[in-house]
Amino acid sequence: MSQTYQYSHSQALFERAQKVIPNGIPGHFNPVVQKPEGTYPFYAQRAEGARFWDVDGNEYIDMMCAYGPMILGYNNPAVEAAVQAQSQQADTCTLASPVMVELAEFLVDLIPMADWAFFAKNGADATNMAVFIARAATGRRKVIGIEGGYHGSSPWMQALGRAGITPEDHAEIIRIPWNDVAALESVLLEHENEIAAFISSPYHHPVYQDNEMPSETYWQAVEKLLRKRGVVSICDDVRCGFRIDMRGSHEYFGYTPDISCYCKAIANGHPISALVGSDDFRQEASSIFQTGSFWYSAGPMAAALATLQELQRDNAPEKIIQSGSKIFAGMQSIAAEAGVTLQVTGITSMPYVRAEHEAGIEFHQALCGECTRRGLFITSHHNLFVSAAHGEAEISRSHEIFKEALDSVIAEFAG
Ligand SMILES: Cc1ncc(COP(=O)(O)O)c(C=O)c1O
Incomplete structure (x- = not known):
């Protein structure tokens, strides 16, 4: 005992x-x-x-793995050696380091839908940027999300009723149930030419509830509807990323988003998030303003590169x-x-x-x-x-x- x-x-x-x-x-x-x-x-x-x-x-x-970031084991020797080697040269510095380019190249090679990559710190940075890009690309304001879906603690993503959150923060957000293609179709019809993006994790993992996989044809039907209405498909792979499929969890479920968000496991616990997207959104990705004090930190980028290489090598x-x-x-x-x-x-x-x-x-x-x-x-x-x-x-x-x-x-x- x-x-x-x-x-x-x-x-x-x-x-x-x-x-x-x-x-x-x-x-x-x-x-x-x-x-x-x-x-x-x-x-x-x-x-x-x-x-x-x-x-x-x-x-x-x-069994919590730091709520997701730990994926190779704490204190992984390959990752820690890469961080140390990079940090001895430069970590947070006035200019970005070459490892940023190497990491972007690696992600673009790894994830079939990705033609470019951006880096930030938190998952919410990535989901925010994805929405900015979708709005810039479509000239529309509204975003459809899933009831109970979590995309970070920014005001528009927090549950209404939480301290400090106003109804105006949610004015452009429409929530629909998971696995409900008919609900998506009816919102798209009701708000024709108003919807910039549909944001969702690849499968439904709310708190305090049983999680739900997509029904067999769900993502294919969603993809078709979004394309028809010119709505940007944002995959929030912050939590699932690299725990389902190295090429992005969407590949496992057989669909292709326009933009994908990563964080948690990408650097085995070092602070970095990533946003990747297709060429169709390259111009808008260059046009949005979003930055942070530590976004050039090269140590976490070296950690991400080493983590992804280890994960890939080991399948x-x-x-x-x-x-x-x-x-x-x-x-x-x-x-x-x-x-x-x-x-x-x-x-x-x-x-x-x-x-x-x-x-x-x-x-x-x-x-x-x-x-x-x-x-x-x-x-x-x-x-x-x-x-x-x-x-x-x-x-x-x-x-x-x-x-x-x-x-x-x-x-x-x-x-
Ligand atoms: C699916 C999903 N998206 C976004 C986020 C936000 O990430 P962060 O807490 O790093 O801002 C989380 C965090 O748990 C998440 O699980």
């Missing part, structure tokens, strides 16, 4: 943090989201391969999908033996996993918390992530921990 972890150092640090940082921890890992209370650590001390250690010295197999997306299939099929059969249905939806390299129970989400939250405090770090609200560093040792240990955690939660909810 595994010992359950204690988090006294995390807790002490969190108390200090609350005095100087609003909320203690901003962003992704807000303690309010991580339920049940007391089952999650708050701060990591170090990370290596598929594992990290928290400030209390507890070790975890990481990593296919391997990661296979590892994910082993991990989650194993968990499903452990759950089934215990009489629990474990839903695994989306692609197995980044699936949404949910244990069904009459108590609802609380059972699943308790299960994720019990896994975490035994050394298998998983969250209940978000899709999980698998990396190339998740090998046989991680797979078998994750099954052991999952079984212990499940048994303990079943006992807790029965009592």
Whole structure:
């Protein structure tokens, strides 16, 4: 049996943090989201391969991969050597470095629809730029997105009702359900000559919900409609990128967007995002204004180049999908033996996993918390992530921990 972890150092640090940082921890890992209370650590001390250690010295197999950026394993030697070599020459500098050109060339060779590439820092930089380009190209203002689709924290992408967001921020955004070609067609008709772009991830991966693949003919039908109406197709590959297909996730689903956005896994954790597009949008891509203090940083560009080369050499997306299939099929059969249905939806390299129970989400939250405090770090609200560093040792240990955690939660909810 595994010992359950204690988090006294995390807790002490969190108390200090609350005095100087609003909320203690901003962003992704807000303690309010991580339920049940007391089952999650708050701060990591170090990370290596598929594992990290928290400030209390507890070790975890990481099934969140930094919410996506880690794909080759933390502290990957090839990536870190490339960053160091580049940074010794120049990192953030007055001028861009040659590695920017090399990285753009690599992406243009790698992704069939790409004739050019731009670089920024966050996924939201890329999705914002994609919309600017679409508006510049069409002279139209409106953007269609999917209900529950996430494209970053810029005002137009945030959920209405969140603090600081106004209805005007959403004035040009129309949301339609996922996998609904008829809804797309009717919005395109209703707003003829008003729609600049359709933005969507290649498959639907909302939070707190089972994820959904496209129906068999969905993307082909969408592509046809968008072309007919002159609407720019933006693929938000920020989360899926390089976990499904090296050539872009759209290739896996058999369609061709006009512009694609990348971030997360592109540089194995180093800060960079990319926007790629076809020649039809080259001129508009040159015309928009968007920049940032660190956008010429060459270290992350070297990291991206090394990451993509390693991923390509290893045929990593296919391997990661296979590892994910082993991990989650194993968990499903452990759950089934215990009489629990474990839903695994989306692609197995980044699936949404949910244990069904009459108590609802609380059972699943308790299960994720019990896994975490035994050394298998998983969250209940978000899709999980698998990396190339998740090998046989991680797979078998994750099954052991999952079984212990499940048994303990079943006992807790029965009592
Ligand atoms: C699909 C998708 N698009 C865009 C973003 C925004 O990326 P960032 O947080 O780097 O701005 C995210 C982040 O989670 C995402 O998952």
